[in-house]
Amino acid sequence: MSNVKKMPQWQKNLYALWLGNFITGAGSSMSLPFLPLFISEMGNFPKWQLTLYAGLAFSGTFFSQAIVSPFWGKLADKTGRKPMLMRAAIGMTVTATLTGFSPNVWTLITLRVIQGGFSGYINNAYALMASEVPAHKSGQTMGTLTTGSVGGMLVGPIIGGYIAGLFGYRIPFFMFGGMMLIASFMTLYFVKEDFHPLDNPKYAERSAFTGIKHVRVVWAMILSSMLIQAATTSINPIISLFVKELMHSHGNIAMASGVIAALPGIATLMAAPRLGALGDHIGPRKVLVAGLIFCAAMFLPMFFVHSVWSLGVFRFLVGISDAALLPITQTVMTLATPKESISRIFSYNQSAQAIGSVVGPMLAAGVAGVLDYRYVFLMTTGLVLINLGIVVWAYRADYKTVSKAQK
Numbered sequence: 001m002s003n004v005k006k007m008p009q010w011q012k013n014l015y016a017l018w019l020g021n022f023i024t025g026a027g028s029s030m031s032l033p034f035l036p037l038f039i040s041e042m043g044n045f046p047k048w049q050l051t052l053y054a055g056l057a058f059s060g061t062f063f064s065q066a067i068v069s070p071f072w073g074k075l076a077d078k079t080g081r082k083p084m085l086m087r088a089a090i091g092m093t094v095t096a097t098l099t100g101f102s103p104n105v106w107t108l109i110t111l112r113v114i115q116g117g118f119s120g121y122i123n124n125a126y127a128l129m130a131s132e133v134p135a136h137k138s139g140q141t142m143g144t145l146t147t148g149s150v151g152g153m154l155v156g157p158i159i160g161g162y163i164a165g166l167f168g169y170r171i172p173f174f175m176f177g178g179m180m181l182i183a184s185f186m187t188l189y190f191v192k193e194d195f196h197p198l199d200n201p202k203y204a205e206r207s208a209f210t211g212i213k214h215v216r217v218v219w220a221m222i223l224s225s226m227l228i229q230a231a232t233t234s235i236n237p238i239i240s241l242f243v244k245e246l247m248h249s250h251g252n253i254a255m256a257s258g259v260i261a262a263l264p265g266i267a268t269l270m271a272a273p274r275l276g277a278l279g280d281h282i283g284p285r286k287v288l289v290a291g292l293i294f295c296a297a298m299f300l301p302m303f304f305v306h307s308v309w310s311l312g313v314f315r316f317l318v319g320i321s322d323a324a325l326l327p328i329t330q331t332v333m334t335l336a337t338p339k340e341s342i343s344r345i346f347s348y349n350q351s352a353q354a355i356g357s358v359v360g361p362m363l364a365a366g367v368a369g370v371l372d373y374r375y376v377f378l379m380t381t382g383l384v385l386i387n388l389g390i391v392v393w394a395y396r397a398d399y400k401t402v403s404k405a406q407k
Contacts, residue, residue: 009192009304011133014141016190017125018148020085020224024121025152025182027096027176030160031169032058033261036240038169042105048369051238055365058236062229062357064116069354072120072348073127081343083130084120089184091118097177100170120350121183122149128193129347130334132252141281142334145274152274161258164206183353185383193302200204218336218345219331220394224288227387228325229356231299231380234364242373256308263312267319275324284335287397291324292388299384302377327355 030037036054089201091302103315125145130360133141161171161400179337240257247253279287298317305311337345360383364376 008135013045013132014129014145014187017085017129017297018145020089020183020187020191021122021125021145021148022152023090023186024092024180026156027092027152027179028262029153029156029173029181030176031096031099032236033157033257034160034172035236035255036238037164037254039091039105039108041169042102042391047073051241051365051369053105053109054238054241055086057112058233058361059103059163059358060109060113061116062233062354064113065159066354066358067353068106068117069120069123069347069351070344072124073344073350076124076127076343076347080193081124082187082191084343085128085187086184088119088121088124089180089187091179092113092121093177093184094118094145096173097179098369100173100177106167106287111136116316118353121180122153123346123350123353126141127329127343128191130330130337130346131342132194133153134333140273142278142330143275143277143323143327146182146323146330147269147273150265150268152268153156154262157261161255165254171311209360214336216394218333220391221332222345222349223390224387225326225329225349226359227336227353227383227390228329229353230360230363231295231356231383231387232322232360233357234360234376234380236361236364238364238368240371241368243311245373246306246311260308260312260315263315263321266291267316268323269319271320271360272327275327279328279331284331285391287324288328288332289388291328292323292384292391295321295325296381296384296388299377299381303374314387338396355379 003120011113036050039053039057040050057236072084072087088178092115095111095118098110100113102111126142129145160175163171163175239261240253242251243260247256275287294316298314300319302311302314305314330346333345333349334342364377367379368376384399
């Protein structure tokens with residue numbers, strides 16, 4: 001107990017927000033892998049219509065999130081990040097619970113859209129820690145914080161798959177709502193923010209990019225977050241349907257889908273803090289570029305898999321690359337952004353991730369409907385390679401510009 005009292009407040013917040021991220025990740029992932037199966041129970045839909053509805057249900061949340069995130073970010077720079085954490089936790093408590101009562105697919109999609117407007121717990125946790133953590137600890141801290149949400153996303157599908165197999169697909173939504181209620185109380189009592197409103201109101205009105213030295217790099221990180229999300233979430237609408245196809249509609253498909261969905265989280269959970277610390281040591285650029293190359297190399301073979309086991313192996317390996325992607329982009333933005341505009345930059349990043357989460361599932365639904373589930377993995381590989389090109393170009397162009405200005 002005495003050791004806890006001696007901890008700096010940022011470290012206490014890290015533990016509390018880690019648990020909040022874990023709860024959020026676990027709750028949301030309890031139901032998402034089985035969303036297409038839940039939709040399939042609401043009507044006798046043909047394949048193209050089922051994939052379309054699944055894509056809308058997945059992307060609807062992120063569509064509204066992309067629209068409102070800049071507003072929440074600007075408000076956070078004025079009022080603090082803790083109120084935004086509370087808003088997200090309470091909002092998801094209500095919307096997740098109501099989703100469990102959805103009588104038809106359009107009610108489900110509508111509630112998913114509303115949920116997106118109130119979501120953002122994990123990104124606000126990043127923003128709060130980015131404003132308080134010492135610079136030399138930023139990479140390791142962001143990596144550690146990532147293990148909270150990833151750890152939750154690891155156990156969530158397994159628990160959700162077991163519960164859904166026993167009691168139906170509605171129960172995980174009710175559990176998600178209850179867990180977010182716990183997260184809201186925990187955030188209220190254990191997270192303490194040392195927030196000081198901006199002395200000069202003009203700071204809130206000027207561009208969030210004012211004072212950023214490597215503007216191209218920060219923009220590249222925002223675009224990178226969008227493409228990473230597009231690549232990783234593109235598989236969500238089809239993963240359970242693809243597993244069902246690989247298993248020839250036999251066995252516990254919900255449980256198998258949950259395990260396949262959770263496997264990347266196991267690797268990310270182990271690798272994120274280590275890769276974050278490695279980024280602090282050798283620089284985040286090298287870790288990010290290597291992660292993107294490895295990611296493309298792991299997505300491509302999924303096109304050729306013919307068993308759930310081989311799909312699981314490559315999904316696990318993709319999890320290692322995941323540990324080198326979003327946490328590293330968060331680290332770069334933390335190091336490059338002044339504290340007075342950190343919430344706005346992170347809100348732009350959240351909007352970019354949300355746009356990627358809209359585009360990815362919709363592209364996947366279109367590709368799967370026109371061609372086949374397998375071709376989604378080819379599309380994903382292409383997105384990762386585009387991302388790699390943007391990151392390499394931005395670093396080279398920005399650092400050349402800065403070095404010329406210094407001369």
